[in-house]
Amino acid sequence: MPTIHPTAQISPDAELAGDVSVGPFTVIEGPVKLAAGVKIGGHAWISGRTSIGEGTSVGWGAVVGADPQDLSFDPETDSGVEIGPRNTLREYVTIHRGSKSGARTVIGEGNLLMTGAHLAHDVRLGDGNILANSVLLAGHVHVGNRAFLGGGAGFHQFIRVGDLAMVQGLTAVSQDVPPFCTAYGINQLAGLNTVGLRRAGFSADERAAVKRAYKLLFQSGLSREIALKEAFALEWPEPAARFLAAIATPSKKGVMSP
Secondary structure (H helix, E strand, O other), X not given: OOEEOXXXXXXXXXXXXXXXXXXXXXXXEOOOEEOOOOEEOOOOEEEOEEEEOOOOEEOOOOEEEEOOOOOOOOOOOOXXXXXXXXXXXXXXXXXXXXXXXXXXXXXXXXXXXXXXXXXXOOXXXXXXXXXXXXXXXXXXXXXXXXXXXXXXXXXXXXXXXXXXXXXXXXXXXXXXEOOOEEEEOEOEEEEEOHHHHHHOOOOHHHHHHHHHHHHHHHOOOOOHHXXXXXXXXXXXXXXXXXXXXXXXXOOOOOEOEO
16 A cells, blocks of 8 residues: 555545555645555645655655646646656756647656746657756756756746756756757857767767767858758768757747857
8 A cells, every 4th residue: 555644645546556645734636646665744735636656756845737837828738747767856846737738848857846846838858958046947948868957047938948058056947959069148059068968978979970960050150041052962871960950940939149
């Protein structure tokens, strides 16, 4: 049987795996699904159509599945949150459900969300990301895999953050951060996350190709349009091709520049 503190309140609609643990004064409300090995700390609130994957831990005071902070949102909307396996949500993390019928806020596998991180409605977070304390992701932000977002950084709605991106603490981000890049200040690229590329196992040739692509787009003096045209006339290894594709097909907010 699940280990449930006597002060916790569990909805009869909830589905808890046999080895789930639930801390004191926690509320699990509605058709929540908790997979094997999930641990919920004290004073947390998990609600609605929220599913939490195997081995995930949810810290003290966290809120998962709350309504979006959207003045036009109808609380009767059938939406939810999907959290994959082996994530760590530290104390006071907040994750809001999707804003439209059938929509979900989705978290992949193996992410670490430190104290006070916030994921608004319809966010997509990939695998292996680290969000430091008080990182704020607005609605519809998409983050790739293995990115590091520094403490207090704020991300405007509808933007994209690419794989292995690194964002300095307190950065204000309202444009896309391309894959493998570092960002700081207000929408400023600082260069490539070369250490991250090496640690991720990219070969020397792949890293060199990404550097060539970065220099062509951002340091050649050519316009973005002409630089992309020249880039796509060449053959690139997969990581560099991924980098170029992210810049060629940005969100409506556009892509940062150095």
